[in-house]
Amino acid sequence: MARFLHIADIHLGFDRYDNRERTKDFFYALQDVLQRYAIAAQVDFVLIAGDLFEQRNIQPAILNQAQICFEMLREANIPVLAIEGNHDNRPYGTKSSWLRYLADWDFLILLEPGDVAAGELFYEPWNVETKRGGYIDLPCGVRVLGSYWYGATAPKAIEQIAAAIENLPPGPEHIVLMFHHGLEGQIARYAGALRYDEVLPLRNAGVDYLALGHIHKNYSVEGWIFNPGSLEANSIEESRYERGAYLVDIGAAGVQAELKRDYYQRSVVRLSCTLRGHETLEDVEQVAIAQVQRAIQSNQLNPDDAPIVELRIEGQVGFNRLDLDTRQLQQQLQALSNALIFLLKYEADSVTYASPLSDDASRSQIEQEVFVDLLTANNVYKKRAQALSRGMIDLKNLQLEGRSEQELYQFVETLLTSDSE
Template sequence: MARFLHIADVHLGFDRYDNKQRTQDFFYAFRDVLSKYAIDEQVDFVIIAGDLFEHRNIQPATLNQAQGCLDMLREAGIPVLAIEGNHDNRPYGTKTSWLRYLADWGLLKLLEPGNVSEGEPLYSPWSEVDRRGGYIDLECGVRVLGSVWYGASAPRAIEQIAAAIPSLPPAAGPTILLFHHGVEGQIARYQGALRYSELLPLKQAGVDYLALGHIHKSYEVEGWIFNPGSTEANSIEEASFTRGAYLIEITESGIQADLKQNYYQRAIVRLMMTACGEESVEEIEQQAIERVQQAIQQGVINTQQQPIVELRIEGHVGFDRMELDVRQLQQQLHELSHALIFLLKFNAESNTFVSPVADDANRLQIEQDVFLDLLTANATYKKRAMPLAQGLIDLKEQQLNGRSDLELYEFVQTLLNTETEA
């Protein structure tokens, strides 16, 4: 009956990591997915379920990217139906947005519900003359309804939409609703997701396909709720997400959804190493280099592809964290891996030892225990912790007794040299 491409969360103009090539990745992904799975597949239409852009205010180059991609579809005779997401919706108090600009130029159809508080019907049919409307009946027999970004008011909006759908003229075929929101249970630490029971009135009102966006991970629920995920990963954490574009075919027997992922995407590699607390700064640096070299040898890192690489150092280290020059090591690993972006996450904690202090301990005993804990936690000095702790106490006493800086320096040198020779 109908074939269409469902995408969401394109995020053109993505500018995290302050890297122009990374920003281009989102354009390349968008263009490639449209070329392969809309134009080559000769779909009847394309839907964009929010967040075409990363920002409400965009750069000219980002607008050119959107226009170029959408113009490909216009030349192929494929209509594009879109809604605003939370990233690209119009600022409060304004009546226009860059998506509205694209709609006015005929590059897409921005489906927007009417303002009920001002006496407008919630859903009016799309007008090619005005380039306005809340729903459209396509030649392939499918009805598509739009929405806006509702945020916390989404449950109330669902009630209004479900009440409005039955009052519309009968649809010739299946009904699709574009809705930019998430369903609970799909990803961790996501507040404000909708429960399935809150979405069910839409199905009861006649929605056959609920086209979601917002969550950057692909999922489907009960054969009628679909979310393709973002076209490109927006963060290192999203590297593990299954995401792509849904190529959908609606037939008399039901909905056939095929998640397409074989298009341009930047490779992302996540590595980890665990420090056990015995290593020196130099040993940690060498282990990090060897970990990246191993990933290159195993083909995990393809230096020809300029991937995004993250190395996380976990565990414990036997030195002050500030002793490791993270920036210099990151630069060295960046050059070694030929990565587009290399992220070094030094999350290891410094060793800590706390000796129990007796209730009747005097000041000298407490000082010695503190020095002993600090030295024991250090991988370099832990084997000599006891004599060095006593040496620090002696150093303090000499300073209090008025010894010169030169005498104190010589005492420290003698203490360290004696321990090294031992």
């Protein structure tokens, strides 16, 4: 029986929130997973099914993170087998990438099919001297094959891979293929996903374990297709997905794959509140603060974890929605929650009113009703909307008469301080 670790979509160098500590989270997650479920679990090998890096061009510190992790495995005599994903694949027309660099320095084995158009075999065995090859036969009794990132041509590439597998010389009993692509039906709004019948030729060709990457959500299909998901959430939305690392045993009894999720991950907390339109500006601020406080009291949010927090404010507000100082409120909530990153999603709309008007309404009537609607939508003025709207008509007329600014100011001051309606 052989044991291996299957991971994908590690995205070292992730920098979406421009936060150094968040970027380090992806390194800590990889380091912890390898320590727990590769070294401590004494696996025979580790698979990386694409997207080791967030970008094709990486900073020296990010390369150093990868080298630190792979040096741990090298010292434990655990080989790393990898393929490129769409994030870290070599640019078109070039022959090198940072994964190729790591392979040339014996940090990993980069399995790539040959260039058939140039006269190469599609699958050549791994050559330890040239550090090139498309597949490798391991002493633990497993043949592992690699692939490229194929994008929209993936269905055609699968046909080519299946044909190449059937033409390989006899080897170990079990076949594992790494393939960076997703199956349809796993997440919404994902164009270009493969149908099950499009990957079925691989099983017919003898693949026992299809090690996928690309989609950041864990899923498995019919006991031979496995996608662990990303090690860390690349967005707030992804935090709701189950994801992790597969610890796999493969032998005479078949495939036994267990998803491991107990490793270093930054806590992500998603909160929301809905406004009804009667709240004042101060009320909205207090509602937001109370929502975070309740999350802390219920242990949904632990400030000691320095979590990532999202608060979504929805519904309607009875004032100009732009009057809320979201930056100041966000800073206050971040301090309260001790969040590494606090995302305030202010999606509430201002309350709107539209009084019915007859088709023969005069211009003055239309103006009057427009003012009434605007005032009624504001919590401060809605009780005096009728009186204030008449005053605004009078103010307009005074302006048209050419009254002085002082006279206009005194009129407005009297209008706003008056208790009459």
